[in-house]
């Protein structure tokens with residue numbers, strides 16, 4: 556498939572950020588550094604799509620031949636705009652896909668609408684897949700007896716389509732300093748109207764007697780591609796995620812420091828981390844025997860469903876149905892959140908999860 560505007564050029568280097576040029580059209584582009592790597596996926600998985608879903612369902616009921624095409628287009632743009640300022644790149648890429656469908660395709664109005672309805676549903680489903688990928692491959696609290704490589708291979712066995720993703724990569728002359736993408740230089744050249752191309756090129760590479768500073772980048776056109784790229788960077792770098800001890804949402808462990816809380820605002824002004832710092836004074840998460848016991852039961856069930864205990868052997872284990880497992884994990888997430896928020900006691904947490912788990916024995 557040909558690359559058409561809008562799209563993004565993404566440079567990775569050894570920093571914990573993605574260097575992204577968002578190319579809106581031939582004349583307009585913006586540069587942004589996205590980090591820490593992994594935050595984009597975590598935020599995508601935690602994104603509340605319910606308003607967008609409602610909007611898309613409403614569009615679905617419109618019969619194309621009788622509808623005003625302009626109204627439908629507006630509807631899709633409104634759906635996309637519900638994500639504005641809520642996610643670092645989801646808005647850009649979804650908007651790009653809508654723009655391309657309406658302006659750069661030879662599809663009929665009916666086909667355009669059908670394609671976009673499919674596309675949005677595809678992303679709602681993709682949220683499930685990426686949540687599973689985070690838990691399966693990178694969550695520090697589950698499958699701890701397996702290495703990251705084992706976990707990644709097992710995840711790919713479960714999602715064969717996933718391994719067939721391909722990204723388009725290209726080379727460009729880029730400002731590089733000691734193997735890093737040199738943003739200070741880049742920002743100097745940010746205003747195209749003021750750029751003296753000759754000087755820029757000299758600056759990028761001062762001595763023409765040597766090789767040109769070519770740097771590989773990815774040409775990213777869709778939300779799916781950037782999610783895939785970011786997940787691969789996480790797997791490659793061994794970037795882990797964890798559930799916050801207070802709000803229970805995922806956050807990225809950007810460095811080796813021990814962290815139990817995320818930086819999101821919790822119920823008002825303060826962040827989970829700020830509230831957690833006080834709480835921790837009284838009780839450490841690691842000393843929480845209820846959560847430890849919960850995690851033990853959770854992990855056992857998890858291994859059982861994915862038949863991890865039979866990994867590498869022919870041995871059969873008692874199998875749970877997918878539906879049964881889904882209901883069980885939803886229940887487990889609910890009671891874990893209720894416990895973290897102080898709505899139920901530790902005894903209740905264990906009692907509830909044990910009851911539901913025993914049903915499957």
Ligand SMILES: [Zn+2]
Nearest residue numbers: 799802817827
């Ligand atoms: Zn939190």
